[in-house]
Amino acid sequence: MAHSIEVQEQGTAVAFSFEEMLRYSGPDSPGGVALGLKMMERAFALLEPDGAVERREVMVHSAFRGPGARDACELVTRGLTEGRYVVDAALERPERGHTLRTFAFRVSYRDRTVSLLLREGFVTDEFVRLAQSSDLTAEEQQHFVTMKQALAGELMATNAVDLFDVE
Numbered sequence: 001m002a003h004s005i006e007v008q009e010q011g012t013a014v015a016f017s018f019e020e021m022l023r024y025s026g027p028d029s030p031g032g033v034a035l036g037l038k039m040m041e042r043a044f045a046l047l048e049p050d051g052a053v054e055r056r057e058v059m060v061h062s063a064f065r066g067p068g069a070r071d072a073c074e075l076v077t078r079g080l081t082e083g084r085y086v087v088d089a090a091l092e093r094p095e096r097g098h099t100l101r102t103f104a105f106r107v108s109y110r111d112r113t114v115s116l117l118l119r120e121g122f123v124t125d126e127f128v129r130l131a132q133s134s135d136l137t138a139e140e141q142q143h144f145v146t147m148k149q150a151l152a153g154e155l156m157a158t159n160a161v162d163l164f165d166v167e
Contacts, residue, residue, distance in 0.1 A: 003156055005041055007055035007076055014055065016076050018156060025071035031127075031151035032068020035103075039069065039116060040076055042160035043107035046114045059084045059108040063091035063101070066131075093117065099128045105164075115167040122154060122163065 004017040021033045044053045058077040062069070065087055070080060079085035091104045096117070103118035130136065130144040155163065 003037065005037055005044070005076060006052045007044070007058075008052045009055055011054075013052060021072045021075055024075045025068050029066060029068025029071070029148065031148045031155065032064075032066040032070075033072045034068075034152040034155035035064070035066070035118070036069035036072025037076075038155050038158070038160045038163050039105050039107075040073065042116060042164045042166075043105065043114050044109070045160070046166065047107065047109040047112050053109050056082065056084075057109055059086075061086045061088045061091060061106040061108075063087070063089060063093070063104045065102065099123055099125050116164040117167065119163060119165055122151065122158075127151065 004015045004020075006013055006015040008014070018034065018037055021037060022030060025033050040058075044058075047053060055077045058079060060073050060077070060079055062085075070085065070087075073085050074080040077084065088106075091106060092101045093104050094101050096103075100118060100120065100123065103123065105116045107114055107116070124147075127144075127147055130140060130147065133140070136144060
């Protein structure tokens with residue numbers, strides 16, 4: 001799954017690979033890391049179509065609470081450390097149902113903002129149920145690990161344009 005995203009740091013190109021994001025986040029949330037990378041890929045292309053964004057000028061608000069997406073954004077933008085990555089329950093979309101309600105992102109760069117919603121068909125009800133359960137059996141835990149890895153693979157194999165609806 002070799003894939004990376006490039007940003008600017010004071011005018012110098014800096015690229016971060018999916019594998020680097022996984023190492024930074026740790027092994028527990030590969031699907032979330034893939035989600036974060038693909039979300040940034042889609043948002044950055046819309047916000048700066050002629051080149052790479054300046055990493056410390058990106059602001060992310062998200063209803064999604066998962067650590068993988070947060071860690072991917074932190075590594076690429078330093079947004080969490082610098083107060084530009086915010087989990088915001090007001091962005092939740094209850095009309096999208098229990099499974100998809102938190103998969104909403106609002107990304108700003110300079111004077112532009114884009115809102116992205118993960119499309120149906122990638123995250124299942126079972127996935128969300130297991131993610132929210134605090135008392136998984138050993139069998140359920142192993143199944144969930146397999147599901148997280150499969151989700152990461154599916155997200156990484158899908159073009160970011162095909163993953164998100166843009167508002």
